[in-house]
Amino acid sequence: MxxxxxxxxxxxxxxxxxxxxxxxxxxxxxxxxxxxxxxxxxxxxxxxxxxxxxSLQAPKFAIWVMQFNHVYGNIRITYDMFIENLNLQSTDDQLVLLCANLMHCLEKHSEKDAFFEGKLSIHKQADNAKIIVDFSFDGKDLCLENFKKCVQKDKIYDVLGTDTGFNCRFTVPCH
CATH class of the missing domain: 1.10.287 (Helix Hairpins)
Structure with missing residues (x-):
């Protein structure tokens, strides 16, 4: 930076x-x-x-999260960390890339003046082998099928529509 x-x-x-x-x-x-x-x-x-x-030792990801609401004009998030004191330095770039790709697809397949409020939650898988990154968004001004195609082309993300919006989840290794 x-x-x-x-x-x-x-x-x-x-x-x-x-x-x-x-x-x-x-x-x-x-x-x-x-x-x-x-x-x-x-x-x-x-x-x-x-x-x-x-404390996750992923500085690029920390900066990405902390400046999120100033970078994305029509998307706001809050976040909950259910993990701490891990060394995610080896997955730092991957976390940022996957999150940024998700936001790119959200912006690309939402209506022009759409506004989304979301929550980012990060926790460990039960076996402690992976970190689960979970986005939950309120907002219906999205072509969900096109969004799913955009994010699921690499088979990395799980997307689920909800009554008020959608959830999107992916995992990264926990080294």
Missing amino acids: NEEKLVQFIQNYRHDILNELQIIQGYINMEMNKKVNEKVAQVVDNFHNERKLL
Whole structure:
């Protein structure tokens, strides 16, 4: 990552933190203590997830996830890490490539003004041999069949339509 991109990343990160603090400040000013406590708990949970993400020793993937909402204009994600302290350095490039390919197909086969909210979950397979990367999206403005063809051409992704959107999952080795 060059200096300009790093500075942009830091600016976006600071902007996001400031937004969260301004929301908390607004709740404090309106004396909405329950909302203050809920928002603070959410921010703390986000920092715990971020710590887990950074502990995976996959810096390219960590940056991809952390800057996601600033890169993809019509897609927003939150994420939950159910793993930590693993060395995924050997699969770092593969994680980014597979996730970016998924987003390319989503953008390519969605309606022009479509908006998708999603959740990224990462956990280990029961046998601990692989990491499961699971995206769950709300949004129906997608040609699901064409999207499936796009992502399943390499037989890497599993795609399932839901009542409110779709889920997409893939695995990578856990070395």
